[in-house]
Amino acid sequence: MANTSYPASYYAASANPAPSRPALQDDVETDVCVIGAGYTGLSSALFLLEHGFKVTVLEAAKVGFGASGRNGGQIVNSYSRDIDVIERSVGPQQAQLLGNMAFEGGRIIRERVAKYQIQCDLKDGGVFAALTAKQMGHLESQKRLWERFGHTQLELLDQRRIREVVACEEYVGGMLDMSGGHIHPLNLALGEAAAVESLGGVIYEQSPAVRIERGASPVVHTPQGKVRAKFIIVAGNAYLGNLVPELAAKSMPCGTQVIATEPLGDELAHRLLPQDYCVEDCNYLLDYYRLTGDKRLIFGGGVVYGARDPANIEAIIRPKMLKAFPQLKDVKIDYAWTGNFLLTLSRLPQVGRLGDNIYYSQGCSGHGVTYTHLAGKVLAEALRGQAERFDAFADLPHYPFPGGQLLRTPFAAMGAWYYGLRDKLGV
Known part of the structure; x- marks a missing residue:
């Protein structure tokens, strides 16, 4: 065997x-x-x-x-x-x-x-990062919703505050959840x-x-x-x-891609994520990242519907990482892998x-x-x-994907394209 x-x-x-x-x-x-x-x-x-x-x-x-x-x-x-x-x-x-x-x-x-x-x-603290005012409004609503169910370890971050926790110029604000972590x-x-x-x-x-x-x-x-x-x-x-x-x-395997940089060293790692929180943005097709114990940056994102392994994972994810952190343009990627989740x-x-x-x-x-x-x-x-x-x-309630197994992958990919376009247009 x-x-x-x-x-x-x-x-x-x-x-x-x-x-x-x-x-x-x-x-x-x-x-x-x-x-x-x-x-x-x-x-x-x-x-x-x-x-x-x-x-x-x-x-x-x-x-x-x-x-x-x-x-x-x-x-x-x-x-x-x-x-x-x-x-x-x-x-x-x-x-x-x-x-x-x-x-x-x-x-x-x-x-x-x-x-x-x-x-x-184990580290405490996770940040939801907003790229638009609309996403920030969603986080404000989410905070009220979660507090209604007794979850109170939350802090809204304005543009100044989010710069204190993540060195990315893309974000207009965010929400910190101290019961999150990595x-x-x-x-x-x-x-x-x-x-x-x-x-x-x-x-x-x-x-x-x-x-x-x-x-x-x-x-x-x-x-x-x-x-x-x-x-x-x-x-x-x-x-x-x-x-x-x-x-x-009633389900479909999907692949997501992840890369890990070479060790960044204490100084650069601290500049990127001073409190060592993990971060995910608020897009439908979201990016997420965090530091490892030995100060590498783990960065993931993207979805491959039907769980095929892409030929070049680094080519997919590295541009996303550099959009968030252009200061990493000369940093080497040591590992790249894919894994499946069930949608x-x-x-x-x-x-x-x-x-x-x-x-x-x-x-x-x-x-x-x-x-x-x-x-x-x-x-x-x-x-x-x-x-x-x-x-x-x-x-x-749960339902099978329209068209059965033959059409579920293109159906889901088409939906993702639509929401990805909305993310890009900020609507």
Whole structure:
């Protein structure tokens, strides 16, 4: 069987030491079989183990191989569609439940880092940067909305104040969220995997789920073994493939590109981001960036619909970086990589149950670092018989992409072109 290794990213090159975990080669029994060792799967496993469940995790490649180990590393609150959009869609009662959970994922990350002493360069503070007066007006509304749901660690930044936190001349203002922040995402996943194993959980790497045998005692088959469980949690997201066809129909893998510079040195790094906050702009097709622990700039942006790998990632992202920071024109790019996230038509996560014992969460739509940690808690609650918060997500309406799999990529790309044009025109 082929051994799938990490992509050649900065995160893989700077990962903390981790054991090589064996592939499943036997038939095993467990309470819960989790498919996928990314944030959703690891968070689910940890919460279940803490409540006495026996848990087995199957990973097709290595822990954190997918989006969990490749993303921009930013702790961003709420969902890809904000609470006001949810409220208009489902009404105030369900929106209240979802709004109350919108800021929980970041707290879970910090609790995990503290409890299990995970070394992942955790830093507090995230900035939403406005490029136009219209975007600044949206941030003012967003601050009022989030404060309505009890989230108060927010500060609006005028043009003078945003210059104090990021050396970019493009921005007219912004909003600082001190409960946001950033981490080394792969090291967070590796630390959570170690925590899973410290509680007796078992993780098999290089063990893709190739078939689920549904029924009263479902069985997950891998190339060389199988797991019989009372419950299954499907947590493969953009890397699930067609394992569960009814989930594939309502989602689309998309690629995003990231680069990492050479180390900038303390002086230049401090000039760019004096408080070491992470930043994302307010465009529909947004750019995002932050400093690493060794003072590189991680810069990401762009979307490839259908999750193809671009031939030259640096050629796509470097111009975006230089538009924000022309002072980096002579800086070398040491790493460039791509990773997939799962897009839904509503841009809200899909959560639910197939039959009585197969649970799933997927489709973070590019907003997954915090949501996936919340999802693990919500899934674990549902397996323990506490389904109110699970149901609040499960009752969100979802629809297949128009035209099915054949047309979903051009359909989404056309929509992105339209919103990208609006960003450029400032309308």
